Amino acid sequence: MTRALITGNQAAAWGARLARADYMPAFPITPQTEIIETLAGWIDSGEMDCRMVMMESEHSMITAAGAAAATGVRVFTATSSQGLMYAMEMIYGVPGMRAPFVLVNVSRGLQTPVTLEPDHTDVLAARDSGFLQIHCATCQEVLDQTLIAYRLAEHHRVRLPVIVNLDGFYLSFTREPVEIPDPAAVDRFLPGFDPETTRFRAGEPLSQGVVVLGSTPYSYFRYETHLAALQGLPAYAEIAADFAAQFGREYGALETYRSDDAEWVLFIMGSFATKAKDAVDRMREAGWKVGLVRPRLLRPFPDEPLRQVLAGKRGVAVVDQNLSMGKGGVLHSELASVLYGQLDAPPILASFIGGLGGRDIAPEEFYEMIQVLHRAAEEGKPPPPRLLFTGDELREVRKLQAIAHAERTEGLK
Amino acid sequence: MSEQTVTIYKRMKDLPSTRLLGAGTPMCAGCGGLQAVHEIYDILGEKTVFVNAAGCMTLLAVYPFTPFRGSWLYTSMASAPAGAQGVRDALDILLAKQRIKQEQDLDVVVLTGDGAAYGMGLSSTSSAIERGLDFIYVCYDNEGYGNTGQQTSAATPHGARTSTSTDARGFGGFKKDLFAIWAAHRPAYVATVIGSEPLDLARKIEKAKAMKGPRLIIALSPCPTGWDFDPMESAEIGHLAVKTGVWPLKEYENGQVTHTKVPSEWLPVEEYLKKQGRFAHLFKPQRNKALISEIQTRVDAYWAEVERA
Amino acid sequence: MYRIRFHGRGGQGTKTASRMLGTAFFLAGYQVQDAPRYGAERRGAPIFAYVRAAKEAIHERGVIREPNLVVVADDSLVPVPAAGVLQGATARSVMLISSSESAATWRDRLNFPGTVLTLPAEASEQAELCFVGAACTGAAARLLGVIPRAILEAAVREELSALGEDIIRRNLEQALAAFDCMEPHAGSVNEGVAFSVADAKAPDWIDLPVDESDAAAAAIHASATSVEVRTGLWRVLRPVIDYDRCNRCWWVCSEFCPDSAIKVDADGRPEIDYDHCKGCMICVAQCPPHAIAAVPEQEFSEKTP
Structure with a gap:
């Protein structure tokens, strides 16, 4: 074991290296590029025995990744944002082949307008695809979860590809101290890939990814993929326990922080959760009974564990770093569906949209969210959804609009 | 690659007399594409994995029925060559790491229609060639988006009626020269074939099979449904495509293009055109002399160029 | 209705x-x-x-x-x-x-x-x-x-x-x-009735078992299963070989048949697989000695019910 100061991108690369990935189809996109550059460097120097192929698009990259996994090698690949969107046909296409591999997504907001900074709308577009999703909050977690992701993907009851998500900039380009496990220890945790019978070999005829005609086999195959994804919950628990036993780091499907005796809970996913944790400490110092719950697994969604940790709470503030146009925050809807009808469910479930395109969330905003919960509980009325956006920010936009507008009208004269 | 392989297909009697591709596929009766594909499969054999793009032949394998004795992988309309890349690379890795034996290896064959080959899949094909991927690409070219009812594609010939080019002159554009586009990448091998010339086809597939690197085949595929003719005429229309010079049988190798079957006497193109409903408007209600002669002129110009070279 | x-x-x-x-x-x-x-x-x-x-x-x-x-x-x-x-x-x-x-x-x-x-x-x-x-x-x-x-x-x-x-x-x-x-x-068809609640039987809903991944993928671990599909049913005309006229050529009929539906034995004698022949009649058109005739399928169903 060594301890090093590395970025989230490098941590992802270390995960792929320690997993002894055989194959990496690649395509560069900001802010993911450092992952493939790091791996390319190791491959060129002979430190890693992996074949990397630069593809011409993410659509082709995911096709090649799925095809190689279906042939029986351990595959790693990575993308971000528009790249994930470009690959989306195949993101939805490959899970049904039941060929496991790992895709790291470095979250970045989607166009239009184009931005480079993160939010989760990109990776949530893959929510219903059959890929499982693990979301990270620290660089250490990125490395560790990449190893866990291989075990999860290749688990006999699961056999599905897995996305490991880290936030652009906040993790991708941010260095933190990371424990890099010994390769021998990783080999014990993660043995070589067994493709089972999903493989192309002479003398073993296999037609893969074929058409079905008729709704009955279609319903069967689609629902089986869903059932396999649900098998990911017990499989993940088993694998995370094994990981903790070997490496001493705990990664439950949910991270809970000071939530046991809390009356009010912040529910938030990804690296901004560490900021929220800090706010929880400050509020605790002020005597507020506040805790935090962060889902590491988005798919499968940990329904039952969430019901348990949120039972009896007075209110939950869901912070969505994503936006479903015409509905609002995705996690808010997901959590509502988990809690609705539960007798001891929190009566207040408030929706906050924040961190879009990497917009900061200030400590006082977390404090105010708890105040909103308080007031809502007193009034007995759920609060309307709230975008985290201040008067100063609007004034800034107005200034930009003034310039944009002036230039346009001058040009017309 | 420089050594000259001697063909085992010297005469018709040398062609395989047993059929490898299973019967019972849902392709239309009289499908010229399936005719070419079964002939190709007879030569390539079952130690193959076909990587398929969206098109008519997506339906070759419909759960739980497959005509293949070897393997098959469906990808998407745009990315079959990328699927081939993944399979080929994985097999190479498994061989290099000694996780499979040499006899478990497979030839990787992309199978797409013209819609994918000439259009949506051109980027992934270009890139696979440029990466030197060791694969065979077979395009069954029925000159339109056949599986959806024969809309105009980039392979549709000038003057043909399609379900989206319905006016009196038919399609106003011109068939894209995919052979030249592929050859411009300088791959190991490019060839045109047609099912109705099985000896020429067999020699080319035999040659391609013996090579390494990107090897690309376009099979003109007379399509009773899309071209509107009696399925019985399928092979005859194939013969006429060659005898009129509309479909030149040729191959590209080492920077050179060679024509493999040049008829000693040309039939006029209208012999080919008038058999097909998609060109019926050239003859009825009255003969469109200008358009027929325009098509003839283009074919003549092509062959004049070949003669000069 | x-x-x-x-x-x-x-x-x-x-x-x-x-x-x-x-x-x-x-x-x-x-x-x-x-x-x-x-x-x-x-x-x-x-x-x-x-x-x-x-x-x-x-x-x-x-x-x-x-x-x-x-x-x-x-x-x-x-x-x-x-x-x-x-x-x-x-x-x-x-x-x-x-x-x-x-x-x-x-x-x-x-x-x-x-x-x-x-x-x-x-x-x-x-x-x-x-x-x-x-x-x-x-x-x-x-x-x-x-x-x-x-x-x-x-x-x-x-x-x-x-x-x-x-x-x-x-x-x-x-x-x-x-x-x-x-x-x-005239008028011998009656309108149908609605499906009443009273006559309904509860659906036989089951909890789908979690199957092994290779069974639960739309993948076929077998060779040439398509022969189980009887595409011969598409046929309205049947190609019939007159073996007296067949000259055992280089199996033109079999080579041109798109559907692998004509087998040739070691002596070059072709045999049509009527379970799969779709009736395209390419063999009829291409047979060099014109030894294959197109016969309406009806004639066979009448003779052999």
């Missing part, structure tokens, strides 16, 4: 037939729903289409559970299980088969509890394949008894308006002749 199902083969105008009937109902003042059912099927393959018509709004969609009238444009489909001609038919259903055989023969053969009628040979036999649909529509209109002759004519004209007067005229002849010849059975 009237629930009508048409069966035919790709290329026989089954969809058009269903639309002509749909339009006729529409012109007669009915609420209508008509739809073809597409699969991967090609020319010659069994296809079907639905028509629903009622005086009140129609909320049903998709599959017809219990047809009041089943129209079969091609009698060779009746014994084909995949065609599903008898699907959901009951003692209350009427089955109309375009056939040169008698209704009594079909009734015996099918052991069908409902009414069986045939659209007799004189109305359908000479009709070219593409006009069978119109004849079926005409017959169906009369059996339903609620579509006047003039409205049938208007519906045929409307549906075929893009095809020119000659095609319209020939289809009309077929449709009206069939309408007239069904006069003795």
Whole structure:
């Protein structure tokens, strides 16, 4: 074991290296590029025995990744944002082949307008695809979860590809101290890939990814993929326990922080959760009974564990770093569906949209969210959804609009 | 690659007399594409994995029925060559790491229609060639988006009626020269074939099979449904495509293009055109002399160029 | 509500037939729903289409559970299980088969509890394949008894308006002749009833087991299973080899057969696999000594029932 100061991108690369990935189809996109550059460097120097192929698009990259996994090698690949969107046909296409591999997504907001900074709308577009999703909050977690992701993907009851998500900039380009496990220890945790019978070999005829005609086999195959994804919950628990036993780091499907005796809970996913944790400490110092719950697994969604940790709470503030146009925050809807009808469910479930395109969330905003919960509980009325956006920010936009507008009208004269 | 392989297909009697591709596929009766594909499969054999793009032949394998004795992988309309890349690379890795034996290896064959080959899949094909991927690409070219009812594609010939080019002159554009586009990448091998010339086809597939690197085949595929003719005429229309010079049988190798079957006497193109409903408007209600002669002129110009070279 | 199902083969105008009937109902003042059912099927393959018509709004969609009238444009489909001609038919259903055989023969053969009628040979036999649909529509209109002759004519004209007067005229002849010849059975199709709560049986819902991943993927771990699909059923013409004329050439017939349906033995003797031959007749066209003849499939079904 060594301890090093590395970025989230490098941590992802270390995960792929320690997993002894055989194959990496690649395509560069900001802010993911450092992952493939790091791996390319190791491959060129002979430190890693992996074949990397630069593809011409993410659509082709995911096709090649799925095809190689279906042939029986351990595959790693990575993308971000528009790249994930470009690959989306195949993101939805490959899970049904039941060929496991790992895709790291470095979250970045989607166009239009184009931005480079993160939010989760990109990776949530893959929510219903059959890929499982693990979301990270620290660089250490990125490395560790990449190893866990291989075990999860290749688990006999699961056999599905897995996305490991880290936030652009906040993790991708941010260095933190990371424990890099010994390769021998990783080999014990993660043995070589067994493709089972999903493989192309002479003398073993296999037609893969074929058409079905008729709704009955279609319903069967689609629902089986869903059932396999649900098998990911017990499989993940088993694998995370094994990981903790070997490496001493705990990664439950949910991270809970000071939530046991809390009356009010912040529910938030990804690296901004560490900021929220800090706010929880400050509020605790002020005597507020506040805790935090962060889902590491988005798919499968940990329904039952969430019901348990949120039972009896007075209110939950869901912070969505994503936006479903015409509905609002995705996690808010997901959590509502988990809690609705539960007798001891929190009566207040408030929706906050924040961190879009990497917009900061200030400590006082977390404090105010708890105040909103308080007031809502007193009034007995759920609060309307709230975008985290201040008067100063609007004034800034107005200034930009003034310039944009002036230039346009001058040009017309 | 420089050594000259001697063909085992010297005469018709040398062609395989047993059929490898299973019967019972849902392709239309009289499908010229399936005719070419079964002939190709007879030569390539079952130690193959076909990587398929969206098109008519997506339906070759419909759960739980497959005509293949070897393997098959469906990808998407745009990315079959990328699927081939993944399979080929994985097999190479498994061989290099000694996780499979040499006899478990497979030839990787992309199978797409013209819609994918000439259009949506051109980027992934270009890139696979440029990466030197060791694969065979077979395009069954029925000159339109056949599986959806024969809309105009980039392979549709000038003057043909399609379900989206319905006016009196038919399609106003011109068939894209995919052979030249592929050859411009300088791959190991490019060839045109047609099912109705099985000896020429067999020699080319035999040659391609013996090579390494990107090897690309376009099979003109007379399509009773899309071209509107009696399925019985399928092979005859194939013969006429060659005898009129509309479909030149040729191959590209080492920077050179060679024509493999040049008829000693040309039939006029209208012999080919008038058999097909998609060109019926050239003859009825009255003969469109200008358009027929325009098509003839283009074919003549092509062959004049070949003669000069 | 009237629930009508048409069966035919790709290329026989089954969809058009269903639309002509749909339009006729529409012109007669009915609420209508008509739809073809597409699969991967090609020319010659069994296809079907639905028509629903009622005086009140129609909320049903998709599959017809219990047809009041089943129209079969091609009698060779009746014994084909995949065609599903008898699907959901009951003692209350009427089955109309375009056939040169008698209704009594079909009734015996099918052991069908409902009414069986045939659209007799004189109305359908000479009709070219593409006009069978119109004849079926005409017959169906009369059996339903609620579509006047003039409205049938208007519906045929409307549906075929893009095809020119000659095609319209020939289809009309077929449709009206069939309408007239069904006069003795006019109105023999009754409207169906709604599916009541009282008669309903609870569905046999199950919890789907979690299957092994290789079984639960749409992957085929086997070789050439397509031979289990009997595409020979698509055929309306049968190629028959005259072995006296066959000169054991370089298996032109087998080479050109797109469907791997002609096997050649060691002596060069070809044999046609009728389970899979789709009847394209390329072999008939290409056989060098003209040793293969195209024989209507009907001649065989009559000889060998």
